[in-house]
Amino acid sequence: MRVLLVGAGGVGTAITRIAARRRFLEHMTVADHDRSRAESAVATLGERGDRFAALRLDASDPAAVRAALAEHRCDVLLNATDPRFVMPLFEAALAEGVHYLDMAMSLSRPHPSRPYEECGVKLGDEQFERSADWEAAGRLALVGMGVEPGLSDVFARYASDELFDEIDELGIRDGADLTVEGYDFAPSFSIWTTIEECLNPPVVYEEERGWFTTAPFSEPEVFDFPEGIGPVECVNVEHEEVLLVPRWLKARRVTFKYGLGDEFIGVLRTLHKLGLDRTAPVTVRSGLGEAEVSPRDVVAACLPDPAGLGERMRGKTCAGTWVKGSKDGRPREVYLYHVVDNQWSMREYGSQAVVWQTAINPVAALELVARGTWGGSGVLGPEAMPPRPFLDLLGEYGAPWGIREQ
Amino acid sequence: MRVLLVGAGGVGTAITRIAARRRFLEHMTVADHDRSRAESAVATLGERGDRFAALRLDASDPAAVRAALAEHRCDVLLNATDPRFVMPLFEAALAEGVHYLDMAMSLSRPHPSRPYEECGVKLGDEQFERSADWEAAGRLALVGMGVEPGLSDVFARYASDELFDEIDELGIRDGADLTVEGYDFAPSFSIWTTIEECLNPPVVYEEERGWFTTAPFSEPEVFDFPEGIGPVECVNVEHEEVLLVPRWLKARRVTFKYGLGDEFIGVLRTLHKLGLDRTAPVTVRSGLGEAEVSPRDVVAACLPDPAGLGERMRGKTCAGTWVKGSKDGRPREVYLYHVVDNQWSMREYGSQAVVWQTAINPVAALELVARGTWGGSGVLGPEAMPPRPFLDLLGEYGAPWGIREQ
Numbered sequence: 001m002r003v004l005l006v007g008a009g010g011v012g013t014a015i016t017r018i019a020a021r022r023r024f025l026e027h028m029t030v031a032d033h034d035r036s037r038a039e040s041a042v043a044t045l046g047e048r049g050d051r052f053a054a055l056r057l058d059a060s061d062p063a064a065v066r067a068a069l070a071e072h073r074c075d076v077l078l079n080a081t082d083p084r085f086v087m088p089l090f091e092a093a094l095a096e097g098v099h100y101l102d103m104a105m106s107l108s109r110p111h112p113s114r115p116y117e118e119c120g121v122k123l124g125d126e127q128f129e130r131s132a133d134w135e136a137a138g139r140l141a142l143v144g145m146g147v148e149p150g151l152s153d154v155f156a157r158y159a160s161d162e163l164f165d166e167i168d169e170l171g172i173r174d175g176a177d178l179t180v181e182g183y184d185f186a187p188s189f190s191i192w193t194t195i196e197e198c199l200n201p202p203v204v205y206e207e208e209r210g211w212f213t214t215a216p217f218s219e220p221e222v223f224d225f226p227e228g229i230g231p232v233e234c235v236n237v238e239h240e241e242v243l244l245v246p247r248w249l250k251a252r253r254v255t256f257k258y259g260l261g262d263e264f265i266g267v268l269r270t271l272h273k274l275g276l277d278r279t280a281p282v283t284v285r286s287g288l289g290e291a292e293v294s295p296r297d298v299v300a301a302c303l304p305d306p307a308g309l310g311e312r313m314r315g316k317t318c319a320g321t322w323v324k325g326s327k328d329g330r331p332r333e334v335y336l337y338h339v340v341d342n343q344w345s346m347r348e349y350g351s352q353a354v355v356w357q358t359a360i361n362p363v364a365a366l367e368l369v370a371r372g373t374w375g376g377s378g379v380l381g382p383e384a385m386p387p388r389p390f391l392d393l394l395g396e397y398g399a400p401w402g403i404r405e406q
Numbered sequence: 407m408r409v410l411l412v413g414a415g416g417v418g419t420a421i422t423r424i425a426a427r428r429r430f431l432e433h434m435t436v437a438d439h440d441r442s443r444a445e446s447a448v449a450t451l452g453e454r455g456d457r458f459a460a461l462r463l464d465a466s467d468p469a470a471v472r473a474a475l476a477e478h479r480c481d482v483l484l485n486a487t488d489p490r491f492v493m494p495l496f497e498a499a500l501a502e503g504v505h506y507l508d509m510a511m512s513l514s515r516p517h518p519s520r521p522y523e524e525c526g527v528k529l530g531d532e533q534f535e536r537s538a539d540w541e542a543a544g545r546l547a548l549v550g551m552g553v554e555p556g557l558s559d560v561f562a563r564y565a566s567d568e569l570f571d572e573i574d575e576l577g578i579r580d581g582a583d584l585t586v587e588g589y590d591f592a593p594s595f596s597i598w599t600t601i602e603e604c605l606n607p608p609v610v611y612e613e614e615r616g617w618f619t620t621a622p623f624s625e626p627e628v629f630d631f632p633e634g635i636g637p638v639e640c641v642n643v644e645h646e647e648v649l650l651v652p653r654w655l656k657a658r659r660v661t662f663k664y665g666l667g668d669e670f671i672g673v674l675r676t677l678h679k680l681g682l683d684r685t686a687p688v689t690v691r692s693g694l695g696e697a698e699v700s701p702r703d704v705v706a707a708c709l710p711d712p713a714g715l716g717e718r719m720r721g722k723t724c725a726g727t728w729v730k731g732s733k734d735g736r737p738r739e740v741y742l743y744h745v746v747d748n749q750w751s752m753r754e755y756g757s758q759a760v761v762w763q764t765a766i767n768p769v770a771a772l773e774l775v776a777r778g779t780w781g782g783s784g785v786l787g788p789e790a791m792p793p794r795p796f797l798d799l800l801g802e803y804g805a806p807w808g809i810r811e812q
Contacts, residue, residue, distance in 0.1 A: 184679050185679045185680060266672065266676065267676050267679070267680065270672065270673050270676040270677075271676075273590050273591045273673070274591060274673065274705065274708055274709065275708040275709070276682070276704075276705065276708055278708070281692075281693065282704065282707040282708055283707065284699050284700075284703045284704050284707045285699070285700070285703055286687075286692065286697040286698050286699045287687065287697070287698035288694075288697065288698075291692040291693070291694065291697035291699060292692050292693035292694075293690050293691070293692045293697060293699055293704065294690070294691070295704055295707075295708050297690045297691055298682075298688065298690050298699065298701055298704045299680065299682065301688040301689065301690045301701075302680055302681040302682055302684070302688055302701050303680065303681070
């Protein structure tokens with residue numbers, strides 16, 4: 001398989017390190033708008049880097065993306081950029097007739113008048129609208145194939161196929177106990193993106209009601225995460241799984257709750273209250289007279305860059321799917337999960353835990369596509385694929401998953 | 407009495423409105439670095455403004471201040487600027503041989519190695535060091551003569567003289583229930599100054615230990631404020647009373663707690679945790695390339711200007727002194743207080759409550775100095791003066807005080 005990887009940030013770089021150890025990969029072209037990031041990702045592979053090449057590429061330029069796909073004879077475009085570039089890359093792959101895989105779906109827009117009650121444009125809507133075109137082209141667009149969405153959706157399908165006859169609630173729960181040495185407060189991921197994600201209206205699915213939205217941070221609950229992470233306060237957050245799961249699986253209710261913890265939720269609420277989450281500029285004095293700056297950029301500038309914190313991080317991150325329902329006429333409740341210890345991922349791959357946990361899943365998915373175990377055409381979510389081969393492959397990658405009967 | 411008022415901001419402007427109604431005032435020169443502010447303060451007095459003149463003046467230029475005192479034949483300099491200008495104005499008044507009155511004292515500097523345990527340079531230290539020179543000149547420097555410090559210190563002296571034989575604790579407690587219509591979060595005073603005040607190490611006095619400091623927001627307690635304000639969460643804050651009271655009065659413990667409320671305390675903690683309280687610049691993108699901006703300035707720029715919020719404010723503000731001790735061998739506990747309703751102060755004076763409550767006290771003090779009821783020489787706090795005449799005069803000004811036996 002020949003792959004065009006677009007994006008050589010944290011996740012993109014971890015993808016190269018994981019893929020370099022797998023034989024299914026014939027060639028990977030690593031592209032980034034900043035050529036030095038792409039070159040650095042390839043250079044750090046050392047002697048494992050012989051199947052990789054670096055390229056400068058503007059993800060928002062469809063002609064340049066198509067030319068790169070053609071020049072490097074790629075079978076698939078793997079998108080590891082931020083969600084603003086989903087649609088141009090998705091369209092370029094279709095136009096060029098290659099498969100496509102991403103880890104976040106096309107962006108939502110809130111309902112114009114009832115943002116905390118009704119959905120406007122949903123996550124992925126723009127992609128699913130094009131499904132017939134992908135089917136007609138006989139190509140696969142596998143969307144939301146990171147860890148969450150991604151592995152969490154595979155867990156959902158596995159629960160639906162093998163563990164339950166009926167599902168009452170299927171709730172994705174994501175939590176961690178990561179700390180960063182030397183800092184009172186240092187998010188392990190981009191504060192800019194977290195603000196965006198957490199202040200959008202969260203989406204919930206119910207069988208009778210369909211999809212609807214709530215106010216940010218709704219339905220707080222304390223979830224007890226496994227492998228020593230322990231209890232973390234979780235709240236509803238807008239996330240792809242809620243939009244993906246009901247398209248393929250039957251469940252009375254689907255939610256996504258993010259274990260932000262009460263401290264982080266407090267920080268986000270305060271930033272919103274003070275208007276410091278805004279991207280629209282305010283005028284302030286600067287060294288060179290008055291300047292127009294975005295408050296959210298100033299917040300990000302005050303915090304350490306999470307990409308450089310891996311060596312100082314301690315702890316584990318957990319992604320998983322909590323399912324409540326019945327099997328053989330008896331109530332059942334399980335949590336299917338995947339935990340990564342930051343010290344392990346730093347030692348083994350030089351990648352911090354959150355980034356590494358995201359990156360392993362698209363590589364494993366591509367391996368199954370290369371084997372012909374996963375396939376099909378159209379715009380499909382991870383729950384459209386047979387789950388067992390994927391879950392078995394994770395063990396082979398040295399990243400086993402777990403199950404807790406509750 | 408002829409007065410040079412330096413500073414025509416919120417408090418300075420309210421001072422002109424209050425003084426214009428009093429006969430003791432022969433003439434007031436209203437000076438500000440921004441001439442239009444001084445002119446506007448005088449112009450809005452209308453026909454009551456005949457004893458007032460406006461002047462442009464740089465408070466940091468001692469020669470200019472002395473020239474203004476001489477030219478307008480002033481008896482006293484009334485300082486209504488921010489605390490950075492205390493020392494130059496205090497020195498200019500001494501050099502020119504006039505009395506001096508301020509509402510905030512010379513600034514503190516934290517202890518270099520144990521900031522949250524020991525005092526460094528204390529509030530007012532620089533002023534008290536010069537007391538002998540003021541005595542030698544036969545002139546009065548009455549320091550800390552606003553509402554807090556100021557009226558709160560008069561209450562302390564009154565309690566000590568007339569209500570108690572022994573005082574265990576003398577605690578200043580300041581709280582409000584002010585809200586600003588149309589805003590989720592809108593401080594009724596400068597967020598920049600509040601950050602400065604609240605994040606400095608708070609100072610406490612104990613008879614055996616002397617003055618010492620604690621961590622910010624220490625010793626939280628809920629205090630029940632009178633006249634319908636109700637319970638508000640209060641914490642230790644660095645304030646002048648703690649430095650003034652023990653110089654003249656005997657009390658086992660002296661504290662100042664500010665009724666910030668848990669919401670406001672949470673906001674300040676979060677700003678500190680994220681480094682958004684810093685004044686040192688960070689580099690961010692701006693409309694014109696990279697800019698160096700102070701995070702604290704950006705926080706202030708995101709919030710409405712409190713000076714313009716008087717019309718939208720509702721509620722009351724309370725300043726007072728809580729005294730615990732004994733009288734005639736029996737335990738006693740009282741709260742001496744002064745409450746201003748914003749709707750009343752806006753209607754009567756066009757000044758918001760917090761600003762008006764500060765401004766009335768230096769005017770009443772000057773009136774007592776003009777009458778010869780208050781006087782003396784050297785650097786003196788309000789507790790060095792007989793309290794009864796002052797408390798009686800407040801009633802005459804239409805701003806009565808109250809007492810609650812607990």
